[in-house]
Amino acid sequence: MYTETQNDITRLVVRTAQLLLAYGAESELIEEISQRLGKALGLASVELSLSSNSLVLTSLVHGRCITTTRRIRDHGLNMMIVCELQRICILAEKGIYGADEVRRRLARITPRTYPAKLVVFMIGLSCGSFCHLFGGDIAASVITFIASAIGMAVRLSLAKGHFNPLVNFAVTAFITTMVAQSGYLIPLTQTPKIAMAACVLMLVPGFPLINAISDMVKGHMGVGISRWAYASLLTLASVIGISIAMQLGGLFL
Numbered sequence: 728m729y730t731e732t733q734n735d736i737t738r739l740v741v742r743t744a745q746l747l748l749a750y751g752a753e754s755e756l757i758e759e760i761s762q763r764l765g766k767a768l769g770l771a772s773v774e775l776s777l778s779s780n781s782l783v784l785t786s787l788v789h790g791r792c793i794t795t796t797r798r799i800r801d802h803g804l805n806m807m808i809v810c811e812l813q814r815i816c817i818l819a820e821k822g823i824y825g826a827d828e829v830r831r832r833l834a835r836i837t838p839r840t841y842p843a844k845l846v847v848f849m850i851g852l853s854c855g856s857f858c859h860l861f862g863g864d865i866a867a868s869v870i871t872f873i874a875s876a877i878g879m880a881v882r883l884s885l886a887k888g889h890f891n892p893l894v895n896f897a898v899t900a901f902i903t904t905m906v907a908q909s910g911y912l913i914p915l916t917q918t919p920k921i922a923m924a925a926c927v928l929m930l931v932p933g934f935p936l937i938n939a940i941s942d943m944v945k946g947h948m949g950v951g952i953s954r955w956a957y958a959s960l961l962t963l964a965s966v967i968g969i970s971i972a973m974q975l976g977g978l979f980l
Contacts, residue, residue, distance in 0.1 A: 732826075733770070737786040737793050739829050740765045740773060743812055744782055745797045746836065751804040752812075753938045754947035757782075760816050767819040768826050779953035803886075804934050805838050812836075843883050850929050851876030858925035866916035867925075870907060874926040878903030882929075893964040896930055900968030903927055908976040930965040932958040 740761050747757045758775050765773035765786060776783040780801075785794040815832050818824040824832070840846075855872035863871065882899040890898075907926040910919030935958040942951030 733786060733788050733791065733793055735830075736765065736768045736770055736826055737784065737795060739768065739826060739833065740770070740786065741782070741784045741795050741797055742833055743815070744775060744784060745799060746808060746833075747812055748777065748782060748799050749802045750808040750838070751806070751934065751938065752809045753945075754942045754950045755945045756809075760813060764816045764819055764829070767816070768829065777947065777950050779950055779957075802838065805840075807839050808836060843880075846883065847876050847879045850879040854925050854928055857928055858921055861921050861925060863918045863921035863925065864916055867910060867918045867922040870910045870916060870919075870922045871926045874903050874906035874909075874922070875929055877906050878926065879929060893960060896961050896964040897968040900927055900930055900965040901972045902968075903930075904969045904972035905976065908972065911976070927965065927969060930961075932961045935961070 743764055744757050744761045747760060748754075752760075754777050757777060761775050761784065762773045770786045770788055772787045774785045774787075780799045781796060782799065783794065783796045785792055811832075815824065815829055819829055851872040854875035855868045858868045858871040859865075878899045881902050882895055885895040885898060886892075903926050904923060907923045908919075910916045910922045916922060935954050939951045939954035939958060942948075942954060944951075
């Protein structure tokens with residue numbers, strides 16, 4: 728394999744790994760896809776070292792190594808991107824895609840999201856449903872729906888403005904809890920506590936925590952611990968927002 732070809736393929740593989748890590752894939756999957764794609768395109772082997780905000784990749788062909796590093800900027804969870812990258816890898820393994828087609832497909836990858844209005848409605852509906860499942864009455868479920876929908880709208884607006892995620896979670900938790908406290912201020916429901924608990928469930932960083940545990944169990948301790956710490960910080964930010972709202976509302980658990 729010519730040096731230029733090895734360089735090009737290495738760039739394709741490291742770009743794939745970079746996208747996988749940036750959009751929330753677990754470490755084991757990143758290594759697997761990178762190695763499979765590299766071998767499908769003609770590399771003898773691919774070695775990958777991951778951290779929370781960077782990666783180092785080395786490709787080997789005929790005893791010649793090329794090492795490159797990339798910095799990672801978190802773009803949030805997006806399984807559509809992860810699935811698309813897996814699809815590209817599978818098609819390359821089957822011989823349908825060569826290096827040129829992989830390059831074109833990677834260049835066309837853009838994150839796709841659901842409409843904001845649909846997300847706000849579904850988050851409100853899911854939190855309201857949790858409230859009902861936890862034993863809340865109809866009024867509490869309605870309050871939960873309204874509070875979580877407003878909170879999600881605020882969260883999306885802050886995310887669109889590129890605010891720090893910690894600030895985003897704290898402000899969202901504060902506003903959501905303030906709205907949910909209406910169940911105490913206005914005697915509409917017999918289960919106001921359940922409404923307050925259910926409305927902030929949208930802020931639980933479930934997927935980062937699952938990825939963190941998965942990484943640590945599979946031996947990727949560094950990435951796993953960093954993801955766990957980040958998820959813990961998001962949880963702490965939410966708790967701060969909830970606590971301030973409850974202090975202002977005169978409520979204490």
